[in-house]
Amino acid sequence: MFYYIIDILGTIAFAISGVYAAMSKKLDPFGVFIIAFVTATGGGTIRDVIIGKTPVFWLINYTYMYVIVGAVIFAILFRKQLRYLRTSLFLFDTIGIGLYTVVGVEKGIEAGLHPFMCVVLGTITACFGGVVRDILCNEIPVIFEGREIYATACIAGGVSYFLFNELPIKSDIIFAAPIVIVIVIRLLAVRYKLALPAIENKDKR
C-alpha cells in the first residue's frame, strides 16, 4: 500500500514535469497529454519491451492512465499555481526515481538477468521517460548534460540493492533502503550543487 502511494506520487510528478516541458513548446492539449504520458511511462515501457514482458505494464494496469489523465488536467487548470508546488514536485520526482529504480531492478531479477543488467534496467526505468520527453520536445536529453546527478543516483541505488541483498536483513528493507539512497544522493547533489563535468575535446574543432 505504501509503495503503491509512492508509485502514484512518482507518476504524478513525472507527468507534471512532462506538462511543463510541453507547455514551454506551446503544444495543444493532446500533445501535452502525450508528452506527460511518455515522461511517466516511457522508462518502464522501454524496460518491458527489451525484456519481452508484453503487453507493457500500462496496457494491463489502467491506474497509470487514470492517474496521468488526472494529473494533466490538474496541471493544465492550475498551471499558474504550479510554481508553489515546485518543492513538492521535486520531492515526488526524487522519490519516484528511487522507486522506479528498484522496480526496474526487481523486474530484471524476475527476468533472470545478471545483477549488472538489473542495475541497467533500473536506471532505464527511472531515467528514460525524461529522455523520450526531451527527444519529443526536440531537445538534447537534460540528463545527459550533467546539470543533475540523476542517473548516477539510480546506478548507486541499484548497486546498493544487491549489496543489501547480501546482508541478513528483511526483504522490506532491501526494497526500501536503495530508494532512500537514491533520494539522499540526489538531495545532497542538488543541495551542494554537485554535477558531473562535461567531457569535451578541446583539441578538436
Place this chain on the structure above:
Amino acid sequence: MFYYIIDILGTIAFAISGVYAAMSKKLDPFGVFIIAFVTATGGGTIRDVIIGKTPVFWLINYTYMYVIVGAVIFAILFRKQLRYLRTSLFLFDTIGIGLYTVVGVEKGIEAGLHPFMCVVLGTITACFGGVVRDILCNEIPVIFEGREIYATACIAGGVSYFLFNELPIKSDIIFAAPIVIVIVIRLLAVRYKLALPAIENKDKR
C-alpha cells in the same frame, strides 16, 4: 477486399507524406525511403511491439514493403507533379487514419485489452508514424501542435467503435462506421479550420 484497398491507399498516402518531409530536408534516396517507411509503418510497429505481437506486421506481410517502395519511387520521379495530387493524398491520408484507428482497436481487443486501452492503441497506430517521421526529421511532431484535429478524430473514432458494438448491428458496420466518423470529423475540422488551442504558461519565462 474493400478494406485491403483502403489499407494500400492509406499506406501510399502515409509514405508520400514521408517523402515530402524528407525532400524538404534534402535527404538522399535511402534517407527518403526510410522516412517514408517509418511514416507508413511506425504507428503499427509501436503497437505490435508494446502488445508483444512479433515479428511486427510488415516483417510478415510483404505487401507493405512493396507498396512503400513503389510509392517512394513514384513520388521521387513525379515530385514536381505531386501538388496536383494534394487533394487525393489528403483524402487517402484521412481514410488511412480512419482505417488504422479501427485496425489498432481490433488488435487491442485480440490482445485482450480493456476498451480504453484499445482506443489508445488505435490512436497510436494512426498517429505515431507521423510522430516518428517528425523526430527523424528533427522537428517537433506536427500532431502535437494543434494545427489539425488529428488525434482527437482517432480517439472519437475508437470510442465510437465500442458504442456501435453495443448496438444490434452487423460487424461490417461496426468496422466501417468508426472509419466514417474519423473521416467526417477531420474533414469538418479542416473545412472550418477547427483546431485545439495551444496551452502555455504565460505566467512563466
Place this chain on the structure above:
Amino acid sequence: MFYYIIDILGTIAFAISGVYAAMSKKLDPFGVFIIAFVTATGGGTIRDVIIGKTPVFWLINYTYMYVIVGAVIFAILFRKQLRYLRTSLFLFDTIGIGLYTVVGVEKGIEAGLHPFMCVVLGTITACFGGVVRDILCNEIPVIFEGREIYATACIAGGVSYFLFNELPIKSDIIFAAPIVIVIVIRLLAVRYKLALPAIENKDKR
C-alpha cells in the same frame, strides 16, 4: 573466434563514434556512455525487438557491456590522441557494419523471415545504432544525408548473402563473402567520394 574478434572490434568502433558525437555536444560522462552504448547496440536492439527475440542480445551477453564500458573509458582518457587512430577506427567501423549486416540477415533467417526482410533486418542492425545516436544528439541522422554510401553497402551485402547461398560453396564463405562486399563497396565509395545525390523538390517553397 575470428568473428568474435570482428564483433568486438566493431562494437569498439561504434562505441567510440558515439563518444565523439557526445563530446561535440559537451555531455557529462553518463551522457557520453549512453550515447556510446546506443550507437553500439541500438541497431541490434531494434532488430531483436521487432522480431520478438527478447531479452535483447546485450541483456543476455554481458561482453558487449564490458567492451563498451572499456571503450568509453579509453576514448575519454585518450580523447586527444584519438585522431591518430582515425584510420583504424574507420576500418573497424567498416568491418563492423559488414559483420552486423550478416548477423542481422542470419537472425532474420532464424526467425523464418523472407529473404527481402532479412536484408532489411541486416541493414537495420548495421545502420540504426547511428540513427539513434544522431536522434539523441538532436541531429538529422547522418546516414540519411548521403555523404557516405553506408546503407547502400549493407543492402548490397545482404543481397549477396542470398546469392552466395545459391552457389555450391561452404557456409563459412557464405558468411564471410558478404562482409567483404560491404567493406569493398564502402572503401571504394569513400576513396572515390561516391555519394547518393540529395533529392529535393525545387518546384516547392
